[in-house]
Every structure is written in C-alpha cells, then in structure tokens.
Amino acid sequence: xxxxxxxxxxxxxxxxxxxxxxxxxxxxxxxxxxxxxxxxxxxxxxxxxxxxxxxxxxxxxxxxxxxxxxxxxxxxxxxxxxxxxxxxxxxxxxxxxxxxxxxxxxxxxxxxxxxxxxxxxxxxxxxxxxxxxxxxxxxxxxxxxxxxxxxxxxxxxxxxxxxxxxxxxxxxxxxxxxxxxxxxxxxxxxxxxxxxxxxxxxxxxxxxxxxxxxxxxxxxxxxxxxxxxxxxxxxxxxxxxxxxxxxxxxxxxxxxxxxxxxxxxxxxxxxxxxxxxxxxxxxxxxxxxxxxxxxxxxxxxxxxxxxxxxxxxxxxxxxxxxxxxxxxxxxxxxxxxxxxxxxxxxxxxxxxxxxxxxxxxxxxxxxxxxxxxxxxxxxxxxxxxxxxxxxxxxxxxxxxxxxxxxxxxxxxxxxxxxxxxxxxxxxxxxxxxxxxxxxxxxxxxxxxxxxxxxxxxxxxxxxxxxxxxxxxxxxxxxxxxxxxxxxxx
RNA sequence: GCUCCCGUGGUGUAGUCCGGCCAAUCAUUCAGGCCUUUCGAGCCUGGGACUCGGGUUCGAAUCCCGACGGGAGCACCA
Numbered sequence: 001x002x003x004x005x006x007x008x009x010x011x012x013x014x015x016x017x018x019x020x021x022x023x024x025x026x027x028x029x030x031x032x033x034x035x036x037x038x039x040x041x042x043x044x045x046x047x048x049x050x051x052x053x054x055x056x057x058x059x060x061x062x063x064x065x066x067x068x069x070x071x072x073x074x075x076x077x078x079x080x081x082x083x084x085x086x087x088x089x090x091x092x093x094x095x096x097x098x099x100x101x102x103x104x105x106x107x108x109x110x111x112x113x114x115x116x117x118x119x120x121x122x123x124x125x126x127x128x129x130x131x132x133x134x135x136x137x138x139x140x141x142x143x144x145x146x147x148x149x150x151x152x153x154x155x156x157x158x159x160x161x162x163x164x165x166x167x168x169x170x171x172x173x174x175x176x177x178x179x180x181x182x183x184x185x186x187x188x189x190x191x192x193x194x195x196x197x198x199x200x201x202x203x204x205x206x207x208x209x210x211x212x213x214x215x216x217x218x219x220x221x222x223x224x225x226x227x228x229x230x231x232x233x234x235x236x237x238x239x240x241x242x243x244x245x246x247x248x249x250x251x252x253x254x255x256x257x258x259x260x261x262x263x264x265x266x267x268x269x270x271x272x273x274x275x276x277x278x279x280x281x282x283x284x285x286x287x288x289x290x291x292x293x294x295x296x297x298x299x300x301x302x303x304x305x306x307x308x309x310x311x312x313x314x315x316x317x318x319x320x321x322x323x324x325x326x327x328x329x330x331x332x333x334x335x336x337x338x339x340x341x342x343x344x345x346x347x348x349x350x351x352x353x354x355x356x357x358x359x360x361x362x363x364x365x366x367x368x369x370x371x372x373x374x375x376x377x378x379x380x381x382x383x384x385x386x387x388x389x390x391x392x393x394x395x396x397x398x399x400x401x402x403x404x405x406x407x408x409x410x411x412x413x414x415x416x417x418x419x420x421x422x423x424x425x426x427x428x429x430x431x432x433x434x435x436x437x438x439x440x441x442x443x444x445x446x447x448x449x450x451x452x453x454x455x456x457x458x459x460x461x462x463x464x465x466x467x468x469x470x471x472x473x474x475x476x477x478x479x480x481x482x483x484x485x486x487x488x489x
Numbered sequence: 490g491c492u493c494c495c496g497u498g499g500u501g502u503a504g505u506c507c508g509g510c511c512a513a514u515c516a517u518u519c520a521g522g523c524c525u526u527u528c529g530a531g532c533c534u535g536g537g538a539c540u541c542g543g544g545u546u547c548g549a550a551u552c553c554c555g556a557c558g559g560g561a562g563c564a565c566c567a
Binding site: 012026028031048061063064066067093115121122123126127138152155157158159162167168170171173175176177178179180181195197198201202217218219220221222223243245246250297298300303304305307308309311312316318319321322323325326338353354385387388389404415417418421456468469470471472473474489 | 492494496497516518526529530559562564565
C-alpha cells in the first residue's frame with residue numbers, strides 16, 4: 001500500500017565517463033575523525049564509481065608525519081558506519097620509493113631542482129616572480145644535491161618543480177614537491193624523512209592508481225594547473241579533476257580546527273558531542289547514515305558556496321525514521337492527573353500506528369502524568385482523551401494536580417488526544433542539541449536538557465535505537481551506564 | 490594588493506555548455522486545509538527567486554562587457 005515512488009536526488013552525469021571504467025577515490029588525511037564534509041567527499045566519489053560500475057579506492061594521504069595520528073582505524077569505522085565500502089585501500093606513505101624515482105626523473109629532465117633558500121627567500125622570490133640562485137643549477141648538480149638532500153637537516157632544503165615563475169597563478173611559481181620531516185610516521189616510523197607534498201603525492205597517486213575522475217573541494221582550484229603540468233612532465237596519465245564547494249552548515253562548524261577549539265574550551269564535550277557535525281556526533285544525535293546519503297545527494301556537486309540549514313537533514317531523517325520507529329509516550333514537565341470513577345486495568349498499545357512493530361502493555365490505575373504544556377491548555381468541564389485509553393472530563397486544576405472524571409471509552413469526535421504515563425513510570429533526561437553558534441557567537445543554550453517521565457517500556461528499547469515520543473519527536477535512546485535520550489526532530 | 494571561482498525564492502537545488510517548449514524544477518521552510526486516537530508521516534492549496542546595468546538577438550536565467558556582492562588561493566598543510 002505504501003509504494004509511493006519518491007523522487008530521489010541524484011548527481012548529474014559525469015563527463016568522459018565510460019561504463020565500467022570509472023575509478024574514483026576518497027583520500028583523507030588520517031589526522032582526525034571524519035565529519036560531514038568528509039562524508040560529502042566520500043559519498044560523491046563512491047556514488048559515481050557505483051553508478052558507472054567502476055572502482056572506488058580508499059587512500060590515506062599520510063604524507064605529513066607531523067600531523068598524522070592513529071586515525072586510520074577510526075576513519076574506517078566512521079566510513080563503515082556511513083555505509084561506505086571500498087574496493088581497494090592503501091596508504092600513500094607506502095609508495096615513497098616510487099615517488100623518489102619519479103622525482104629523479106623530473107630532475108634528470110630539468111623539471112625540478114633542489115632549493116636551499118630559506119622559506120622567506122622562497123616566499124619573496126615567488127612574490128616578485130624572480131628566480132632564486134638555486135634555479136639555474138645544472139641537472140648534474142641537482143642530482144647530486146637530491147641524493148644529499150636525504151641527509152640534510154630538516155628545513156634546510158626542498159625539491160621544487162621548475163614550472164613558471166611568471167605565472168599569474170601563484171601555485172605555478174615553482175611549488176615545493178618534497179620536504180624534510182624528522183617526526184616519526186605512524187606507520188613508517190623513522191624509515192623516511194623526505195616526504196612529498198600534496199601537489200606531488202596527490203597528482204601522482206591519482207594517476208598511478210588508475211583514478212579517472214578526481215574530486216576535490218574548490219579551494220584547490222588554483223592547483224589544477226600544477227596537477228596537470230606535473231603529470232605532463234612526468235608523462236603520466238591525467239585524471240579529470242572536478243571541484244565542488246565545501247559543505248558548510250548554519251551555526252555548526254565543520255572545520256576540525258574550530259571543533260577542536262570548542263573541545264579545548266570545554267564548550268562541547270568531545271568529538272562525539274551531538275552538537276558537532278562529526279560522523280560520531282551525528283550518530284549520537286540520531287542522524288542515520290541513509291539520511292546523510294540522501295542529504296549529500298540533494299546538495300549536488302555545484303561550486304556555489306552555500307550555508308545549509310540543519311533542518312534539511314533532520315527532515316530527511318524523520319521521514320526515514322517514521323515507518324520504522326516505535327512509538328512511546330514521554331511526558332516533559334509532568335503534572336499529576338487523578339481520575340475518579342475508574343478501576344485499575346491492564347492495557348495493550350501498539351508500538352506503531354500503521355505497521356506491526358509489536359505491542360507494549362501498561363498497568364494503569366487512577367493516577368497519571370500529563371505534560372504541563374497540555375495542562376495549560378485545559379479548561380474545567382472540557383472532555384479530553386488519554387490517547388488510546390479513555391475519555392476524561394476535567395473537574396479541577398491546581399498548580400500541582402489535575403482532577404478528572406472517567407467519561408467512557410468511546411472515541412468522541414474533535415476532542416484533544418494527549419499522551420500520558422501511568423504511575424509506574426521511568427524518569428528520562430532528553431538532550432536537545434541546538435546550533436552552537438548564533439549570529440557568530442557561542443550559544444550558551446546549545447545543549448538544552450529536558451526531564452520528564454516515560455513509559456516503563458523504555459527498558460525494552462535497545463541502546464542506540466531511535467523511537468518516536470508521540471507529540472514530542474524522534475529521540476535516540478542511549479544506555480551506557482545512564483539512560484538518556486537525544487532529540488533528533 | 491594580485492589571481493581564480495561563484496552569484497536562481499528564507500534555505501538548498503535543477504536549468505546555464507548547445508538562447509525559444511522557463512509566465513523557471515524539486516526539496517526544505519513558512520501560511521492555510523485534508524487525513525490520522527501524534528504537534529510525526531502522508532495528501533492538497535498558497536506565498537516566495539534568475540544580483541544590478543548595458544550590449545547582441547525576433548527572443549537571454551542561459552551569450553558578451555562592466556559594476557556590485559560572496560568565497561578561495563598567494564605554505565617546506567592537505
């Protein structure tokens with residue numbers, strides 16, 4: 001009966017794409033947990049590989065030992081949770097020998113040179129478009145210096161591409177290809193100390209690993225020229241570069257740096273704080289992987305820089321959750337309700353109004369709890385219905401309690417139906433994450449906590465399960481030591 | 490400062506390459522209604538946009554020029 005075919009957002013066709021011959025990659029630097037920006041990158045690449053029946057590679061771009069940490073495994077966990085699988089996996093750091101050979105080729109053909117100038121000198125000669133003294137060294141001298149380079153102190157020299165110092169594109173003014181780093185590498189340890197830069201490693205790895213379509217964010221656009229120029233000099237196949245805009249969310253920092261600051265300042269609890277758009281944060285908040293996929297797909301791959309509101313993701317999430325989430329009653333700000341003229345009973349309620357998700361049974365007496373918000377709307381003499389139970393006529397309302405009379409079982413038209421819990425309830429804390437920044441300033445109320453009563457049935461809900469508290473919203477239940485719920489729409 | 494990229498409703502997005510079928514798509518949001526023992530989901534109706542100014546053309550969201558606005562890069566980070 002519910003077969004309604006919903007339009008699912010898709011990406012546009014890929015240029016120069018042949019069925020079965022598309023190879024894409026996701027190349028994170030293993031220096032932290034994955035966030036929704038990474039998810040966008042991974043989903044775009046993965047999606048296209050799948051669409052054209054091609055191959056998708058996970059490549060760890062771990063070429064800066066100063067920054068890399070032990071995040072290979074956590075990042076893979078994040079990807080798996082997201083529902084991303086890959087056909088191949090490797091680390092750029094395991095290909096350094098190949099990189100050295102290619103560097104040597106560049107030098108031999110006069111396309112790269114060892115530069116011993118200070119960073120300041122390099123910077124100013126770039127700015128002034130003037131060659132430095134190292135640039136005119138002979139090929140023989142450069143080859144000699146290249147072999148010496150491996151034994152020079154850190155920061156003493158670099159290998160530079162001999163490109164175009166006159167270029168209006170600053171990225172083309174002899175970019176650095178290799179530099180010395182003494183910090184130990186998380187996998188390679190102290191085996192290497194001459195490491196390729198992004199410009200070199202990224203282009204070379206894409207080409208060598210067979211990538212046909214390489215996606216990256218817009219801020220790399222100026223480096224396209226370097227990418228193609230370098231591969232041209234190396235006589236390597238050129239993948240097609242495609243840029244898209246970076247994902248930014250309103251009031252929610254995606255940048256690792258800003259999230260780290262928030263953690264350091266104790267403004268958020270950690271990398272899995274529900275206010276933060278790391279995959280771990282989103283997971284705790286109750287955002288499901290399929291919603292993230294649909295969300296990313298709906299954004300497309302345009303280059304327009306935009307600030308997306310979180311409610312779009314929540315809306316998708318809710319729709320996915322609706323048919324599969326159990327319904328329970330939760331009462332925020334509970335107020336006691338005492339009924340006259342009824343005897344205790346046991347009742348069974350469906351866990352979902354349309355689908356068979358099972359039932360829960362409740363023992364009810366004369367005492368109930370209903371929410372303060374509902375009480376505020378009540379009038380003396382009004383008939384209401386305790387949802388799925390029976391009707392009640394309101395007799396008396398005080399600050400602390402409400403009294404009512406039993407008014408029969410028959411469903412009356414047009415009366416309020418409100419949720420309730422019996423006296424045998426469980427207490428529950430509901431965490432409601434809000435935007436971290438409002439008008440650029442930290443939002444003190446970004447993590448509201450609400451307490452209330454919930455049905456005992458909550459004990460049968462598994463940790464991590466998402467339920468819908470009727471007339472309240474969807475919440476993810478967490479039970480690690482402490483019972484808590486996280487509001488997700 | 491220089492260079493590059495981008496500019497469609499409140500928010501995203503399709504359309505822009507190859508001008509007409511675009512009095513502009515879809516989603517979300519907002520307003521109202523229907524359905525429903527939920528303020529969820531579903532259904533229906535409505536509001537709301539081609540940054541501006543020139544030009545080319547019978548005709549421009551689409552092409553050209555200029556302005557304005559936003560973003561990025563100018564690292565021995567990725």
